[in-house]
Each structure stands twice: as structure tokens, then as C-alpha cells.
Amino acid sequence: MSGSRRDFIKISSLSAAGLLFGGHYVQSAMQAKKIADLGSTLRTPTVCEVCFWQCAGWVYKNDEGKIKKITGNDEDPNCNGRLCPRGTGGVGMYYDEDRLKTPLLRVKGSDGKQTFKEVSWDEAFDFIAEKLQKIKKEHGPECTALFTHGSGGHYWGDLIKAFGSNNIAAPSYAQCRGPREVAFLATFGEGLNSPEPLDIRDTRCLVLIGSHLGENMHNGQVQEMSDAIDNGAAIITVDPRFSTVASKSKYWLPVKPATDIALLLSWIREIINNDWYDKDYIEKYAYGFDELKNYVQPYTPEWAYGITTIKPHLIRESAREMANAAPAVIIHPGRHVTWYGDDTQRLRAVAILNALLGSWGRKGGFYVPEKMSLPEYPHPPFPKPTRTWRDAMNGKYKLADLALASGVCDATIPSPDLDCNIKGWIVNGTNLIMTLPDQKKTIEAINNLDLLVVVDTMPMEITGYADVVLPECTYLERWDDLRVAQGRNPGIALRMPVAEPMYNTKPAYWMAKEVSKRLGLEEYFAWDTFEEKLEWQLKQVGSSLEEMKRIGVKNLPRQYSDMFFAPGEEVEFYTNTGKIELYSTALEAEGFDPFPVYTPHAEPPSGYYHLNYGRAPMHTFSRTANNPNLTDLMDENTVWVNPKVAKEWGLKKGEPVYLQNQDGVVSDFPVKVRVTERIRFDSVYIVHGFGHNDKKLKRAYGKGASDSQLITRVLMDPVMGGTGMRGNFVTFRFNKESEVQS
Amino acid sequence: MRYAMAIDTKKCVGCSDCVVACQTENDVPVGYCRDWVVEVTDGTYPQLEIEIRSERCNHCENAPCVRSCPTGASHYEAGGIVTVTENKCIGCGACIVSCPYDARYSHPEGYVDKCTFCLHRIQKGQQPACVEVCPTKCMYFGDLDDPNSDVSKMLKKRKFKTLIPEAGTKPHVYYLI
Numbered sequence: 001m002s003g004s005r006r007d008f009i010k011i012s013s014l015s016a017a018g019l020l021f022g023g024h025y026v027q028s029a030m031q032a033k034k035i036a037d038l039g040s041t042l043r044t045p046t047v048c049e050v051c052f053w054q055c056a057g058w059v060y061k062n063d064e065g066k067i068k069k070i071t072g073n074d075e076d077p078n079c080n081g082r083l084c085p086r087g088t089g090g091v092g093m094y095y096d097e098d099r100l101k102t103p104l105l106r107v108k109g110s111d112g113k114q115t116f117k118e119v120s121w122d123e124a125f126d127f128i129a130e131k132l133q134k135i136k137k138e139h140g141p142e143c144t145a146l147f148t149h150g151s152g153g154h155y156w157g158d159l160i161k162a163f164g165s166n167n168i169a170a171p172s173y174a175q176c177r178g179p180r181e182v183a184f185l186a187t188f189g190e191g192l193n194s195p196e197p198l199d200i201r202d203t204r205c206l207v208l209i210g211s212h213l214g215e216n217m218h219n220g221q222v223q224e225m226s227d228a229i230d231n232g233a234a235i236i237t238v239d240p241r242f243s244t245v246a247s248k249s250k251y252w253l254p255v256k257p258a259t260d261i262a263l264l265l266s267w268i269r270e271i272i273n274n275d276w277y278d279k280d281y282i283e284k285y286a287y288g289f290d291e292l293k294n295y296v297q298p299y300t301p302e303w304a305y306g307i308t309t310i311k312p313h314l315i316r317e318s319a320r321e322m323a324n325a326a327p328a329v330i331i332h333p334g335r336h337v338t339w340y341g342d343d344t345q346r347l348r349a350v351a352i353l354n355a356l357l358g359s360w361g362r363k364g365g366f367y368v369p370e371k372m373s374l375p376e377y378p379h380p381p382f383p384k385p386t387r388t389w390r391d392a393m394n395g396k397y398k399l400a401d402l403a404l405a406s407g408v409c410d411a412t413i414p415s416p417d418l419d420c421n422i423k424g425w426i427v428n429g430t431n432l433i434m435t436l437p438d439q440k441k442t443i444e445a446i447n448n449l450d451l452l453v454v455v456d457t458m459p460m461e462i463t464g465y466a467d468v469v470l471p472e473c474t475y476l477e478r479w480d481d482l483r484v485a486q487g488r489n490p491g492i493a494l495r496m497p498v499a500e501p502m503y504n505t506k507p508a509y510w511m512a513k514e515v516s517k518r519l520g521l522e523e524y525f526a527w528d529t530f531e532e533k534l535e536w537q538l539k540q541v542g543s544s545l546e547e548m549k550r551i552g553v554k555n556l557p558r559q560y561s562d563m564f565f566a567p568g569e570e571v572e573f574y575t576n577t578g579k580i581e582l583y584s585t586a587l588e589a590e591g592f593d594p595f596p597v598y599t600p601h602a603e604p605p606s607g608y609y610h611l612n613y614g615r616a617p618m619h620t621f622s623r624t625a626n627n628p629n630l631t632d633l634m635d636e637n638t639v640w641v642n643p644k645v646a647k648e649w650g651l652k653k654g655e656p657v658y659l660q661n662q663d664g665v666v667s668d669f670p671v672k673v674r675v676t677e678r679i680r681f682d683s684v685y686i687v688h689g690f691g692h693n694d695k696k697l698k699r700a701y702g703k704g705a706s707d708s709q710l711i712t713r714v715l716m717d718p719v720m721g722g723t724g725m726r727g728n729f730v731t732f733r734f735n736k737e738s739e740v741q742s
Numbered sequence: 743m744r745y746a747m748a749i750d751t752k753k754c755v756g757c758s759d760c761v762v763a764c765q766t767e768n769d770v771p772v773g774y775c776r777d778w779v780v781e782v783t784d785g786t787y788p789q790l791e792i793e794i795r796s797e798r799c800n801h802c803e804n805a806p807c808v809r810s811c812p813t814g815a816s817h818y819e820a821g822g823i824v825t826v827t828e829n830k831c832i833g834c835g836a837c838i839v840s841c842p843y844d845a846r847y848s849h850p851e852g853y854v855d856k857c858t859f860c861l862h863r864i865q866k867g868q869q870p871a872c873v874e875v876c877p878t879k880c881m882y883f884g885d886l887d888d889p890n891s892d893v894s895k896m897l898k899k900r901k902f903k904t905l906i907p908e909a910g911t912k913p914h915v916y917y918l919i
């Protein structure tokens with residue numbers, strides 16, 4: 001990295017910063033004294049932020065005031081009183097001794113070496129405000145951007161909107177669920193959002209395409225899947241890997257990677273040609289059925305077999321299974337769906353299949369969600385930015401409904417096509433180095449910045465590139481905006497501090513307000529204390545802080561409509577035709593295929609394997625990689641290898657190997673081999689979020705391989721700019737330096 | 743009264759929430775555990791099966807650990823729950839060796855520790871912490887002598903097995919298969 005403008009600084013290169021500043025340096029959670037009895041009077045409401053499912057819970061302390069345990073709130077529809085392992089282990093986030101502990105500023109020593117200097121909050125904020133003003137003067141305020149994941153994003157978002165920019169991007173869109181939102185918008189006139197409005201508990205057939213619920217602990221959904229199993233629902237899992245849920249499925253279809261669209265097209269054909277689709281529903285609500293029927297005729301199960309390797313009879317039987325269950329069937333839209341660059345089209349096929357089976361708006365299918373509308377604390381209107389994030393996309397990706405983190409990152413790199421580059425980033429709670437594909441490009445963008453502010457609780461790869469690091473306190477130590485989640489019922493949940501912030505850490509709302517004062521924008525943060533803001537908002541909806549502290553979660557009756565369409569009900573869909581668009585006029589108008597098209601993707605070169613990646617139930621990407629409680633359950637990933645492949649390479653169980661991708665990138669660290677029948681011979685699999693190279697993460701450093709590092713080939717989705725990440729292939733190396741010896 | 747647990751291997755996803763919840767409930771130090779998850783894969787691609795089991799002390803009706811304990815620290819509580827009295831335990835480890843299930847560990851504070859079925863919670867009418875937290879609701883706890891308890895009902899309805907039955911320990915943790 002030396003030679004680049006911004007040297008990566010390992011936070012460990014500091015003096016014993018943590019020790020000096022912490023005061024109470026905590027060894028581990030176990031120092032907490034034993035307690036036999038935790039009265040319910042000691043509990044404080046919280047909303048979990050170990051992932052973004054946002055389960056509401058209760059935090060208990062012992063008589064010495066130490067945080068002891070966290071449990072779910074029974075009234076909360078996101079968790080039904082049961083947190084997932086990460087939420088239960090959320091205490092580890094608070095007790096993690098590797099946390100960021102004080103504001104840091106990048107300085108250059110007389111020897112030219114860049115280091116972080118511990119500074120006061122005032123110094124940090126003055127520096128940020130001065131840089132922002134300079135960017136505004138030289139380039140305009142819209143040359144700033146916010147990347148965010150998590151609650152703090154709202155406050156920083158208000159700050160940069162007030163400043164005059166709307167470049168607010170979350171990697172959870174273009175790197176995750178964006179294609180599915182666009183595909184469902186194009187088909188049903190509505191996206192899915194989070195939590196997805198899936199009536200899994202009442203479904204009779206759940207079809208999972210590459211989603212590994214159970215390993216992917218989207219809490220409410222995992223719970224409902226378990227209810228569905230109890231009720232005898234059939235699960236159909238399409239995955240090159242025998243995932244946990246595959247083992248609970250009636251059908252496991254080990255599809256050849258990158259061929260899902262072929263399977264979907266042949267399912268659609270089966271459903272149509274056998275007259276298994278919902279005729280009344282399609283007649284009443286859908287647009288383009290006849291064209292669809294014509295279009296899919298070539299896609300027989302025999303055709304799909306040649307592409308997907310799934311036997312024709314299995315394609316037929318599984319289609320029949322869905323049809324028998326309809327309309328109580330869910331072809332799950334998935335969540336992380338940026339795979340091969342034709343993802344919007346694949347998700348369109350998923351949407352079409354759901355439409356044919358009549359599951360949208362039906363019990364056991366997709367319900368109509370409701371969400372509480374909570375008024376914002378009064379503030380002046382935001383100025384209209386002269387340039388928006390769309391202008392930074394250079395006319396591409398018009399169907400994207402949210403800003404693209406990758407696009408904003410690209411717009412930071414000077415290019416002749418762009419008349420303006422982004423010059424300042426605020427990065428809140430997202431480790432962009434790991435979340436955005438193509439690390440080299442991200443670092444190039446960073447090197448073109450005048451200001452990089454990183455707000456986080458933990459040192460992450462991204463913190464090493466910051467000019468200023470702002471240490472945020474954990475969700476257990478702060479107030480935050482009320483959780484307003486969509487669901488079967490509208491409702492709100494309260495997060496409040498359970499303990500004083502440890503070390504010199506602060507909540508993001510406080511940081512944003514402090515910066516606003518220095519920019520003359522404090523009228524956008526007009527409340528004195530955060531409680532005052534919450535109290536005002538709660539009053540508008542007939543509640544109060546006192547009540548919310550007591551109950552944590554408040555559910556309200558539905559306001560607008562029933563959860564499902566009534567038989568024969570007139571429904572207006574927010575598409576161009578006002579109907580469910582099997583044939584997409586919106587895609588057509590932008591020059592894209594109105595029906596999903598199967599296109600073959602690159603195959604791995606000989607000796608290489610598809611790099612598949614996914615989740616483990618006890619981890620949320622990098623976020624939990626250093627959590628003492630959760631690393632205790634899993635502290636490194638392994639590379640899953642089919643026994644035939646292992647034999648060919650002479651790989652033994654537990655043997656450490658390096659992975660090298662098609663572009664010659666070798667993993668920083670070796671990863672242990674897991675020889676297992678549970679994976680196809682053309683693929684390997686690793687759990688995402690490991691292989692950290694920041695030494696300050698004591699438990700996570702050097703543990704396993706990072707898939708992010710190996711994702712250098714990005715397959716862009718031309719429809720909405722999603723970054724497909726599954727087009728990478730890896731081979732094994734026994735040695736980091738020398739060549740492969742097979 | 744005979745306390746028992748039935749765990750549905752068909753619903754368990756191996757998330758280990760039961761392990762974390764036990765650790766935070768019972769002050770089990772990080773690095774140790776009273777319960778753990780076992781995953782067994784059977785078959786060859788693509789004809790595969792996995793069984794996932796959340797394991798813990800079986801609260802054996804015929805417990806070798808209780809018999810082998812020289813001080814009487816390991817003993818039966820009401821309802822057949824096997825526990826260790828910390829201050830009577832000398833940490834000799836005889837019980838650890840005698841347990842066919844490897845269900846016990848030496849606590850760094852010098853005594854032997856293991857699952858208690860969360861006795862302190864059951865006494866208050868609550869469920870064990872693992873049962874209460876499990877996101878798949880795959881664990882059932884209750885009294886085998888009460889035909890209406892969750893556990894009795896599940897054992898009546900489903901096929902089940904116990905671990906290493908040939909050891910003759912008569913386990914009180916059942917796996918629904």
C-alpha cells in the first residue's frame with residue numbers, strides 16, 4: 001500500500017490506545033459476577049443491532065449493574081420473544097476489548113509516516129467541518145456522500161441532506177437485495193423491503209433458491225419456517241450445496257451454479273402448459289399472459305436438464321408440488337441476490353412464478369404489509385441538491401430505486417465522462433473494503449478523496465483508510481430512533497441505553513448534531529436531548545417514553561387494508577398497466593428484455609471451482625467476527641470441498657490451503673479444508689466475513705479466508721447496477737508464494 | 743416427577759443459540775459450554791441426510807457420574823435432575839471420565855460444571871434458557887410423569903431415540919427423528 005496517498009494504518013500501530021483511554025479495560029464477559037435471580041424490574045428495552053432484522057428485546061443487568069443477558073420481547077413480531085444466537089450474544093459486542101475507544105485523526109510524522117493520533121471530539125469535529133466546507137467551496141456540497149448500514153445512517157443522512165447532497169448509499173442495495181426490489185417493483189408495482197412480507201408460517205410450500213434460511217438467521221423467517229415444517233409444508237431447495245435447509249426439504253435440487261434462470265423458465269412452462277396456474281387471478285390481475293405462454297414454449301424440462309443438471313422428472317414433480325400448494329406457496333425472493341449480473345431478470349422470473357401461482361396478496365404467500373407513519377421531529381426543508389446521485393451514474397441504471405454504493409464509489413474515481421467527482425465520504429457502520437466487490441477499485445476511490453470519516457464500534461479494514469475515526473458506542477449504550485418496521489401489523493419499538501458508553505465512545509446522533517453546529521446547520525437537529533425528540537414523536541402517535549420504556553414494543557391494529565386480497569377484489573397495481581406485469585413494460589421501455597432470458601455464464605477453467613459464499617447462523621459478516629461470545633462458537637471459516645475434488649488435489653480434512661482466484665489474487669491467509677459430500681464437485685463454499693487482516697481484531701485476525709478479497713470479477717446488472725459477485729473461480733495453493741503443485 | 747427434554751432434529755438448524763443462551767444465563771465462561779451442537783452427515787452426493795442435535799447432560803436415570811463421585815457433590819435433585827454442589831466438589835474429575843457423553847467440564851474456578859436443566863428457572867416455573875431461546879422452537883421440556891407435558895406429548899406423537907443406549911444410563915434427553 002505504500003506510495004498511495006492514503007496509507008492503511010493498522011489501529012494496532014498506536015500506542016496502547018485502548019489501555020490508556022479505556023479506564024476500565026474489560027477482559028471478557030465472564031468477569032460479570034454470578035447472579036441467580038434477575039428480576040423483571042431490572043430489564044431495559046432494546047432493539048438488537050447485531051444484524052438488521054432489528055429484533056426487540058430486553059437487557060438484564062446483575063445487581064452490580066453489569067450487563068448480563070439479552071432476551072427477546074414476546075410482543076415483538078420480528079422475534080416473538082426469541083433472539084437469534086447473534087442477538088443473544090450481543091453482550092459480546094459491548095464487552096469486546098478491541099472496540100474503538102477514542103476519536104482518531106490521521107497525521108503525518110516528520111518521517112512521512114502516517115499514523116493515527118488520539119484527538120478530542122472537538123478536534124475531530126472541527127477537522128471534519130473544515131474539510132466539508134472546503135469541498136463545498138471548491139466542488140459543491142453534492143460532492144459528498146454517505147455510505148451506511150444501521151441506525152446511525154439516519155442522522156448522518158439528515159446532516160448531508162442539510163448540507164446539500166443526496167448521495168446516500170447502502171451496500172445493502174446494489175450489493176445485496178437491489179435486483180429483487182427492482183424485479184418486484186417491475187412486476188407487482190411494489191418492492192419487498194425488510195422484513196419481507198412472506199406468510200411463511202401459513203405456507204404449504206416454500207421454495208428457496210440459493211437462500212439458506214437457518215444458516216442465514218433472519219430470525220422471524222427462520223421461526224416461521226419451523227412453524228411451516230410443523231404444519232407439514234413442503235420445502236424445495238435449489239442450491240449447489242446441501243445446505244442445512246436442504247436437509248429439511250422434500251426436494252433438494254443441486255443446480256449447477258449460474259443456471260437458475262433456466263430452471264425457473266422451465267418451471268414457468270410446466271405451470272402454464274399443465275394449466276396449473278391460477279386462471280381467475282391471472283385473468284383479473286395480470287398483463288402479458290399470452291405472450292409469456294408463447295415465450296416459454298421452448299423451455300422444456302429436458303432443455304433445462306441439459307443446462308442445470310436437474311433431472312426432468314424432478315423439475316416436473318417440484319412444479320407439481322408448488323401447484324398443489326397454490327396459492328399458499330412462496331417462491332422466496334431471497335435477500336443477497338447480486339450473483340451473476342442478470343439478477344433482476346432472475347428475480348423477475350421468481351416474481352412471475354409467484355404471480356402465476358397467485359401467491360401475491362394471498363394467505364400462505366405474500367401478505368400486504370403495513371408500517372406505522374411516524375412524523376419526523378420538525379426541521380426546515382432540506383435544500384434541493386443541484387446534482388443527485390443519479391447524475392453521478394452517468395445516465396445508467398435508471399430503474400434503480402435507491403442509490404448504488406458501488407456507483408457512488410465509482411463516481412469518486414475521476415473519469416472523463418463525469419463532470420464532478422465525489423470528494424468526501426462519511427462511512428457509517430459498514431466495512432466497505434469487505435462489502436464492495438473489487439477491493440482495488442474501492443481503495444483507488446478512497447485515494448481520490450479529500451475526506452474520509454469512518455464511524456464504527458470496531459476497527460475494521462475501512463477504519464485503516466480513514467482521515468478521521470469516530471468511535472460509536474454500541475446499541476446497548478445509546479438511544480436511537482424508534483424502530484418502525486413493516487409487518488402484519490404496524491408497530492414501533494424502543495432502544496434505550498442500558499449502560500453508560502464505555503471508553504470515549506458516543507452515539508452517532510450526538511456526533512451528527514455536533515458536526516451540524518460547526519456547519520451552521522443545527523436547525524436540522526433542533527432537539528436538545530434525544531429523549532426530547534423521541535417524546536415528541538411518541539406523542540404524535542399516542543404513546544410516550546414512559547410507556548415505551550415499560551413495554552418496549554407497541555403493536556397497533558392495521559389501518560389501511562386487509563392482509564390479503566379478498567376473492568375477486570379489485571386491486572390496482574402500481575405498474576404502467578395497473579396490472580401485475582408478467583410482461584414488463586418498464587423494462588422494455590428502458591431497452592431491456594420484457595421477459596427473463598437465460599444466458600450462459602462463464603464456466604470455471606480447468607482446476608478452478610465456482611466460489612460460492614454464504615452465512616453462518618452465529619455471524620453477521622465482519623460485524624461479529626471479533627465478538628468473544630460468537631467467535632467462541634465459530635472463529636474461522638473452512639473451505640467446503642467435494643471428496644472427489646479433495647482426492648484429485650490430495651487435500652486432507654483440516655489441511656490449510658490458500659485460495660487463488662482467476663485473476664491471480666491469493667487469499668491473505670490459508671483456510672482449512674472441509675471435505676464434504678454436501679457440495680458439488682464444480683464449486684467450493686466459504687462463509688463470508690472471515691479472513692480479517694487488521695491485527696487489532698485480536699480474535700478475528702488471520703482466521704480463515706475472505707471471499708471479498710477473492711471477488712475481483714464483478715458482473716454488473718445492466719438494469720439497476722447491482723454488482724454480481726458469483727462469477728469468480730478459485731483454485732488451491734499450498735503455499736502463498738510458490739506455484740501450485742497438484 | 744421425572745424431568746426430560748425432547749429435541750426435534752427435524753427442526754433444529756444448528757444455530758447454537760441454545761449454547762450462547764446457556765452461557766449468558768449460567769455464567770459459563772467463554773471457551774466452555776454446557777450444551778453444544780453436533781451435526782452428522784450421512785450418504786453421498788446427492789443422496790444426503792444431516793442430523794443436527796443440540797446435546798447436553800442427559801440427566802441419566804442411572805448416572806455413572808453420580809456413582810463415581812467420591813464426595814457426593816454429584817447428586818440427584820427432585821425430578822431426577824443431576825447436579826453438582828460446587829463447594830462439595832473437589833475437582834477430581836472422576837465424573838468427567840465416567841460420563842459416556844462428555845457432558846461435563848472443569849470450571850476454571852476449580853469445580854466441575856454441567857447442564858442443570860436450568861433448575862433455578864424451572865423452580866420459578868420458567869423453561870430452561872435453551873428451550874426458551876431456540877428460534878426453531880425445536881426443544882420441549884417437562885415432566886415425563888405428566889401425560890400433558892410438552893415432552894410427553896411429543897414422545898407420544900413422534901419417533902425418538904436416545905444417545906448411546908447401550909451404556910445403560912437411561913438418558914432423559916430424547917431426540918425426535
Ligand code: SF4
Nearest residue numbers: 048051054055084087
Ligand atoms: S436476527 Fe438476530 S442479530 Fe438480527 S436483529 Fe434479530 S436477534 Fe439481532
Ligand code: SF4
Nearest residue numbers: 754755757758760876
Ligand atoms: S437453538 Fe434450537 S435450532 Fe439452534 S442449535 Fe439450538 S436447538 Fe438447534
Ligand code: SF4
Nearest residue numbers: 799800801802807841
Ligand atoms: S450425561 Fe453424563 S453428566 Fe449427565 S447424568 Fe449422564 S453420566 Fe452424568
